[in-house]
Amino acid sequence: MKLLVADGIASEAQKILESIAGLECDIRKSIKADDLLKIIGDYDFLIVRSATKVTKEVIDYGKKLKIIGRAGAGVDNIDVKAATERGIYVENTPGGNSHAVAELVMGMMFALARKLNYADASMRAGKWEKKAFEGTELKDKTLGIIGLGRIGSDLAKMAKAIGMKVIGYDPILTDESFKEYGVTKVELDELYAKSDYISLHVPANDKTKNMINASTIAKMKNGVRIINCARGGIVNEADLKAALESGKVAGAGVDVFSVEPCQPDNPLLSAPNTILTPHIGASTEEAQDNVGVMIANQIKAYIEKKEIINAVNKF
DSSP states (O other): OEEEESSOOOHHHHHHHHTSTTOEEEEOSOOOHHHHHHHGGGOSEEEEOSSSOBOHHHHHHOTTOOEEEESSSOOTTBOHHHHHHTTOEEEOOTTSSHHHHHHHHHHHHHHHHHTHHHHHHHHHTTOOOGGGGOOOOSTTOEEEEEOOSHHHHHHHHHHHHTTOEEEEEOSSSOHHHHHHHTOEEOOHHHHHHHOSEEEEOOOOSTTTTTOBSHHHHHTSOTTEEEEEOSOTTSBOHHHHHHHHHHTSEEEEEEOOOSSSSOOTTOGGGGOSSEEEOSSOTTOSHHHHHHHHHHHHHHHHHHHHHOOOOSBSOOO
C-alpha cells in the first residue's frame, strides 16, 4: 500500500505513518496540480491540508484511493461528492486546530481595538504619534459569534474571560450547549444589530456564500468590526471594502479569501482599517502537530483494524 502526503506533515505524524507495516510513504511539502494527476493513480491513501485541491478529476485519476485524509477540519478543498460516488472515505481532524484559530481571532480583535498595525508602522517611520492611537477596550463590548462549533465555542470562552458579552447564532446547537458555553442565543438580525465585533465560524457552502454583504452589513451597528478566519467567500469582499471606506465598518480582520493565494486585484488589499493574514489560522506548531498526529493515527486505524474515524461522508 502507498500513501501520498501532498502538503507536508508534522515530524511526529511522519514517524507514525512510517511505522505502519506494509505502508510506503511519499511525503512532499507541496505538489503541483498537474503533477498530482500524473501520480495519484499509484496511491491508496492521500493526506492534504488546505493548499492541495482534491478535485473530481484528481479523484477520477485516483483509481486505488481508499481514504482522503484532511489534516484540519474544513474539507471545502475536497470534492466530497465525487469521493463518495467512488466509495472513497474523506476523513478530517475536527478540534485539532480549533484553539489556534480562536486565538488568531482574539489577536485580531485586540489589534483592531488598539490600532496595533498602524502604531507599529508609525513607529517604524520614525514617528511618535501617541495621541493618534487612542484605542478602545474589549471589556464590556458585545461579540457576536456566527457558528458555535469547536472554534466558535473556544472563542466564546476566551472572550468571556476578558469580560466581553457574547451572543451567538447557530441553528444546529442545542439550547443546553448555549448555556454550557455561556452564550446568549439570538437570531441573525439581532446579532447584527447588537454586536460590536462579529466573528464568522461557518463552512463555505451555497447557504453561506456572501452571507456578509451590503444588505447584511446595513443591519449592523455603526462602527462594527468583522473578523473572518473561517472560509473565503463567506464575506463579499467588495461590499466589505465599501463599508470600511464609508466607516459603517470600523475595522476588519481577514485570514481567508475568495481566491487563494490572495490575488493582486483583491479589493481588501486597498481597504482601510484592515488586518490581513495569509490563511494562518491553524498555522501554529501545536495545531499542526495535533492535526498531523490525528490523521496519521486515523490512517493507521484503517490499515490495522479497518476502522473509519471522523469520516465526513457515508455510504
